[in-house]
Amino acid sequence: MDLTIRLKSKGGVDKYPAKSHARRFREKLGINSGIIVAAGTKNLNWPNSDMPAPFRQDRPFYYLTGCNEPDCGVSYDVDKDKLTLWLPPVDLGWHQLVYYGRGSTVEEALEKYDIDEAQYIKKDPSEADSGAEVSVHSVYCKPVSGRPRLGLFKLNAEDEAILSQQNASKPDLLRRALNACRVIKDEYEINLIRRANDITAEAHTAAFKGMHSFGNEAEVEAAFMKTCIARKAKAQAYDPIAGSGPNAAVLHYSENVAEFGKGQTVVLDAGCEVELYASDVTRTIPINKHKPGHWPSKEAEQIYKLVEKVQESCIKKMLPGNKYIEANWLAHHIVVEGLLNLGILKGDANKIFHAGVSTAFLPHGLGHHVGLDVHDVSPDPPPPAQATTSEVDRLREAYIRWKPEAGSWASELSSLENFAIGPGWHTSLSGADAPVLEPDMIVTVEPGIYFNPVLLRELLKDPKRSQFVDEEVLKRYIPVGGVRIEDDILITKKGYENLTTAPKGEEMLNIIRESARKG
Amino acid sequence: MDLTIRLKSKGGVDKYPAKSHARRFREKLGINSGIIVAAGTKNLNWPNSDMPAPFRQDRPFYYLTGCNEPDCGVSYDVDKDKLTLWLPPVDLGWHQLVYYGRGSTVEEALEKYDIDEAQYIKKDPSEADSGAEVSVHSVYCKPVSGRPRLGLFKLNAEDEAILSQQNASKPDLLRRALNACRVIKDEYEINLIRRANDITAEAHTAAFKGMHSFGNEAEVEAAFMKTCIARKAKAQAYDPIAGSGPNAAVLHYSENVAEFGKGQTVVLDAGCEVELYASDVTRTIPINKHKPGHWPSKEAEQIYKLVEKVQESCIKKMLPGNKYIEANWLAHHIVVEGLLNLGILKGDANKIFHAGVSTAFLPHGLGHHVGLDVHDVSPDPPPPAQATTSEVDRLREAYIRWKPEAGSWASELSSLENFAIGPGWHTSLSGADAPVLEPDMIVTVEPGIYFNPVLLRELLKDPKRSQFVDEEVLKRYIPVGGVRIEDDILITKKGYENLTTAPKGEEMLNIIRESARKG
The missing domain is CATH 3.40.350 (Creatine Amidinohydrolase; Chain A, domain 1)
Structure with missing residues (x-):
């Protein structure tokens, strides 16, 4: 039958x-x-x-x-x-x-x-x-x-x-x-997201190749879109973001018309759909008219390398059975450590973490499911073991389980705002109660560090957090604007597979350099 | 004050x-x-x-x-x-x-x-x-x-x-x-439409230049869109149409993904906005892998030249004080004459015209206002002189005034369907009651000839009209698909100005040829 x-x-x-x-x-x-x-x-x-x-x-x-x-x-x-x-x-x-x-x-x-x-x-x-x-x-x-x-x-x-x-x-x-x-993808769906990623990778690469000749955001988007349309993937999973200079720090910027001016980076967050399935990929490209494919400042390079480190570390945590929120916490710990090393922050790493200082630089969650929606649906969390336990308590307990030595600091974790990851976060992938990662889930890992004037103003006027900031050093980094790197990760039975094939890091820089040499 | x-x-x-x-x-x-x-x-x-x-x-x-x-x-x-x-x-x-x-x-x-x-x-x-x-x-x-x-x-x-x-x-x-x-544009608005036309012209030209290397509709659209986006005119006045082969005959086709196959023409109907003001431009490009910039068949060339003649003749009628519908009628008379010359039609030109045979090849109105909307608003017609006169009667009277010698035939003009120009036609620019053209109006002139299977099937099963068709000759022209040419015309105090600067005709063919030579 x-x-x-x-x-x-x-x-x-x-x-x-x-x-x-x-x-x-x-x-x-x-x-x-x-x-x-x-x-x-x-x-x-x-x-x-x-x-x-x-x-x-x-x-x-x-x-x-x-x-x-x-x-x-x-x-x-x-x-x-x-x-x-x-x-x-x-x-x-x-x-x-x-x-x-x-x-x-x-x-x-x-x-x-x-x-x-x-x-x-x-x-x-x-x-x-x-x-x-x-x-x-x-x-x-x-x-x-x-x-x-x-x-x-x-x-x-x-x-x-x-x-x-x-x-x-x-x-x-x-x-x-x-x-x-x-939330659990079958082979057919995984293959569509793989194909979307392949076209998106080609389109990002087209932007890298033209970068030495571009003077504004519109040209970056044009190079990206030309490739997608020519490859019959005109439909985008979301409005392409090509934000340079201060626009690199506006998370969902989509005007994409500013001249580069003194901007140091352009955040290109763009991914096409294939048969309605999304790819979601971000690359941060150096703006450097005089030396294409090189970072225009020591500060830009340092921030890029820090975000790179965060991303690589977090991707390694994308294993079946792991809780996604632990990668989120890991990201913030590495950001704190990195900003301490650069001198932007000062004081005790754990204190800084628990005061939520890093959320002023990384204000969004580390990632989300990807599928028919770019911010794909999440499964509902299982009913809480004790219905009387508050969300904050459960969050704190989960954190202490993850990092027992921080138990004493974790008691200071009194405000959910310290780990704000947007509206509806508690039912999202990054929620404390979210089910663990399972094979055939596809999630993004997309850390960023931004110098957003609204967030910095809030940070500096809050004495509990501003005490950890060295304003003089911070000032030097503001012109960097922002850096984000984002890949789509398939959870497998034994580990993970990175579906995103767009070049990044040194490989990306080499493509820009080589293309500039050829003119 | x-x-x-x-x-x-x-x-x-x-x-x-x-x-x-x-x-x-x-x-x-x-x-x-x-x-x-x-x-x-x-x-x-x-x-x-x-x-x-x-x-x-x-x-x-x-x-x-x-x-x-x-x-x-x-x-x-x-x-x-x-x-x-x-x-x-x-x-x-x-x-x-x-x-x-x-x-x-x-x-x-x-x-x-x-x-x-x-x-x-x-x-x-x-x-x-x-x-x-x-x-x-x-x-x-x-x-x-x-x-x-x-x-x-x-x-x-x-x-x-x-x-x-x-x-x-x-x-x-x-x-x-x-x-x-x-409906009456001021200098600022005219300038915006002029700028939109300039970018659109550049984008059409980019498509011409790549044509020798293209194998499908998507690549045509990609070349067009890349130019618009790079010129900061990402917003389109309407979904770009890049229809090849049979798709050239689907008036508002917008999938734009078909391989050229045996297609002979691609109708590129695409125009960007500048500050929300539309341009609306159509060019029909020959598909000819072996001899780029040449028509792939005698039939395609004949149909293009016929549409070109219609357009040039009708543009000359865009004068203040003229009624737009008269250009519409003129277009149909030239189409009838042209199709008679090609042998697709047979019989008496006036009889063919009044039977509405040409509307099977040119099923849409000749044009519309252009402004903040691509199909911009039209002014309301003045109240009819005699409220008792029907729309059909007023249409017939207007036609006889325009072409007195056709009076006897005009009495056969019993059905408005013979001059169907889409829904709401009677309040549009092409309506019999529409006010005359005035300085600072901007209108399109966009004749086309299509071999659309739905329309041809209807034509051939209607004995009143099919008697004028030579089916054997018609068959040879079906592979042409469709041809449309469209410009935006500003009515001036003394005449008109063509705001559309996109090359067409021989100039367009020469660009394709030259670009193909350079490789």
């Missing part, structure tokens, strides 16, 4: 494994009856315009179909193990066909996607068949708003009102189960 | 003329009291994502401010002739500042924009000042949905409910008055 369906659905190594995703989803939900429904994104125009707004497929829908076409839906009949793709009405009309062409027909969809069945959405709900199918079908006959939906329906429920109610009560349950599936 | 205000608002040739736009708007509305309010676009994330969705500033807001920053508003106090820009709250919080930086401060806004006053939107409505200002201010204190708004408020109205009601009843009136302003 199972084999028959596989043959029917034409699943195979060359197709996105939608059917297998639907089955994993069913397993995680722990259900054996009902119909799972997800609506894809609709094509919409910009407000007050006849021009289409950018289209971004709903991720849950894609995970269950592998279909990047607009205005579709999917249903998975859990009892029958039947995956059905719902396509836009068969009669699309003159304007759509002549201006945009049409998406897949039923026949093409069966050929392209790992599904059991494809159907056209009927325009008129009254045309729907009778019985159980009516309920699912009627979902797609009704006008679907721009906001994607995910729902679970009871089989054979004929009353639309009951269906809607169930739909409304389940989304959180569904989302959690789906996240738990998505 | 007027002068004082100008000095205060720091208006000048180097600033976007927001104040002058507000005054024109007031004049068109014919009001001398009240407050005009427009909300800019808010920054939003993609649904179910922590990544920002693309931002596109609301056009009415931009027209009144010249401000491309998110989460702002504008109010224009008609009585006091005072233009106020409302900026996001002064205290943006840590996350916004460190991740995205902040937009203009009040001081920076006064420096940058042609406004009288800048204010921060307060987070709490209770903080608002008392009196008339409350009403306007409270608009911006309330959460603004993603949908931009335009409103007219009575001065000194203190009841919020009354304000909302007035706001809701006026949008159509406001939109019409604003459209009437926007």
Whole structure:
């Protein structure tokens, strides 16, 4: 029986494994009856315009179909193990066909996607068949708003009102189960992220090669984008960041138009998608008109080498069974040690760490999952052993377990802000309660050191932290702007594999130098 | 008094003329009291994502401010002739500042924009000042949905409910008055469209220069986009279209990933924005691996030359006082004549024209206004002289006035579909009732001839039209795919000026040839 369906659905190594995703989803939900429904994104125009707004497929829908076409839906009949793709009405009309062409027909969809069945959405709900199918079908006959939906329906429920109610009560349950599936990547998904990384590496390299001739951020982005578009990977996992000088310290800067001026580095944080799967890669490139491929100052080189050391050390911790947050703490310890060596900080390393001084230089988390979203979903943490223990307490306990000799200092760890890693951090990869790393997770490791005026101002006006800063030395480093290095790491059974092939460090510098020599 | 205000608002040739736009708007509305309010676009994330969705500033807001920053508003106090820009709250919080930086401060806004006053939107409505200002201010204190708004408020109205009601009843009136302003461009706007055209011309030329080495659509788009991004014009007026082979006949195709295969032409329809003002330019490039810069077939060359003739003839009609629809008709007459000469059509030219046969080859209107929107707003037609006359009758009468000798044939002009030019055509530039061309309008002239399978199938199964088609000859032309040529034309006091500087025709072919020679 199972084999028959596989043959029917034409699943195979060359197709996105939608059917297998639907089955994993069913397993995680722990259900054996009902119909799972997800609506894809609709094509919409910009407000007050006849021009289409950018289209971004709903991720849950894609995970269950592998279909990047607009205005579709999917249903998975859990009892029958039947995956059905719902396509836009068969009669699309003159304007759509002549201006945009049409998406897949039923026949093409069966050929392209790992599904059991494809159907056209009927325009008129009254045309729907009778019985159980009516309920699912009627979902797609009704006008679907721009906001994607995910729902679970009871089989054979004929009353639309009951269906809607169930739909409304389940989304959180569904989302959690789906996240738990998505966080562990299968071979097909790993391969897409690998391909995205390969194109991204080529595009970063194109930027290195042109660097000796560039005078502004726009030219860096142009070199990057040209390669992605020519390699048919125009869709970016996020807005490319090409921030030079002070812009290198604005974490999600995306204007990318400033002239280099006296800037010392350009942070190029850019990664394309391949079939909706993200790559997320950052390289920091020296700006040096007179000596391309060399750091323009001792300070820039020192900061780069420090970030390099942090990254290499943390990548080595990406092992199954490890907690990601421990790499986060390790990063901050190395940053403190490094800034002490440079004289930017002064005093006791442990005191500095626990006062949270390093978060003024490294204000973001060390990384996140990568997948269909660049900041991919994280699995929910297991329920806390003692429900009475606060998050802060659990954080402190985890830290002491990791670094027992710091126990006395850890008692000073009274504020979560000291390890702030953005909103929602406690449910993220870097949360104290996050599940340990497992094989086939893909995570970024992206330490940075920034000289951001907002953060430095806050640091210096807080006496608890400013006592550890040597302002005179700090001043010399401010023109460095910022440095970040980021790779995508696949957790394997025995260790890890770095999926990011973009050159960095000396290899990157050599490419710039050689290209400059050739002119 | 007027002068004082100008000095205060720091208006000048180097600033976007927001104040002058507000005054024109007031004049068109014919009001001398009240407050005009427009909300800019808010920054939003993609649904179910922590990544920002693309931002596109609301056009009415931009027209009144010249401000491309998110989460702002504008109010224009008609009585006091005072233009106020409302900026996001002064205290943006840590996350916004460190991740995205902040937009203009009040001081920076006064420096940058042609406004009288800048204010921060307060987070709490209770903080608002008392009196008339409350009403306007409270608009911006309330959460603004993603949908931009335009409103007219009575001065000194203190009841919020009354304000909302007035706001809701006026949008159509406001939109019409604003459209009437926007359709006539001032010098500053013309200059922006000129600059957009210059960058676009450079980007098209980059595609020509690489053409001999390209094997697919993606490489054409990549060459185009690289130039735009490097020239700091990353924002496109519309999704670039690089359609080859059969894709050249899909009017708004934008996948841009197909291999050339046996394709004969690539239609490159792409134009960047400069400060939100559009360029809209199409070039059709020969695909010819063996002889770059030469048409790959006699048929492709014939169709290109025919479209070229149509375009040149129609551009000459872009004179003040002319009706645009007459150029539309002229285009169809030349297409009919040309297709007769090639043998694709057979029979009487006038009969063919009036049967609407040419709309199967040229299915879209000849052009549209260009401005803040690529399909820019059109002014409303004047009220029809006789309210009892139908649109079809007025269309027929206009046609007979234009071409008296065709009067007998024109009586057969019974269906508007014969001159279908897309939805909303009757209020567009190509409508029979559209006002005549005026100096400082900017319009496209973009004829095309396509061999689109959907349209040809419809043509051939309609005996009223298929009788004029020689199917055997037609078959030879189908592989041409499609040809379109498009320029942006400024109507001047005495004639017109072609703002589009991208090479076309022989000049384009020579660039491809020369670049191929150099390798």
